[in-house]
Amino acid sequence: MARLLVVHHSPTRSTRALLDAALEGARHPDIEGVEVQVVPALEATADDVLAADGYLLGTPANFGYMSGALKHFFDSTFLQIGGALDDSGGAGDGSGGGGTAKRPYGLWVHGRYDVTGAVRAVTGIVQALDWKQSADILEVVGDVDEAALESATELGGTLAALLA
Numbered sequence: 001m002a003r004l005l006v007v008h009h010s011p012t013r014s015t016r017a018l019l020d021a022a023l024e025g026a027r028h029p030d031i032e033g034v035e036v037q038v039v040p041a042l043e044a045t046a047d048d049v050l051a052a053d054g055y056l057l058g059t060p061a062n063f064g065y066m067s068g069a070l071k072h073f074f075d076s077t078f079l080q081i082g083g084a085l086d087d088s089g090g091a092g093d094g095s096g097g098g099g100t101a102k103r104p105y106g107l108w109v110h111g112r113y114d115v116t117g118a119v120r121a122v123t124g125i126v127q128a129l130d131w132k133q134s135a136d137i138l139e140v141v142g143d144v145d146e147a148a149l150e151s152a153t154e155l156g157g158t159l160a161a162l163l164a
């Protein structure tokens with residue numbers, strides 16, 4: 001059975017609503033053969049990542065960046081899951097040849113005013129992992145409305161369906 005790993009930091013009602021909607025889509029009854037594993041970012045391990053076939057990431061945008069929890073997730077797993085560093089110690093070009101290359105991922109980010117920095121940070125790290133962006137990034141600014149929840153449901157469903 002394929003496994004979709006959902007790594008998230010959802011400390012607010014808004015981010016929790018987006019998580020719940022994404023999980024509703026990922027667990028849609030028409031999608032068979034996919035196990036959805038949900039792990040808070042501070043608890044996710046390299047073993048979780050290596051055991052998964054695809055990834056769904058969720059974070060608030062805090063001070064123009066991804067949450068510290070999601071950053072901790074990347075910091076604590078990056079090299080073990082196939083990330084590459086260049087000679088400067090920065091994220092490499094994704095050619096590290098690790099065990100998670102080309103696996104699909106999706107991302108949702110919620111912010112009060114701007115999510116640009118958070119999206120840029122996550123996509124930069126994921127590029128170095130050589131994961132494949134497999135759905136449009138869901139960027140939600142301001143209140144989480146029905147359209148945002150529908151988009152989150154679609155995002156979760158899309159990632160799960162790709163693994164089915």
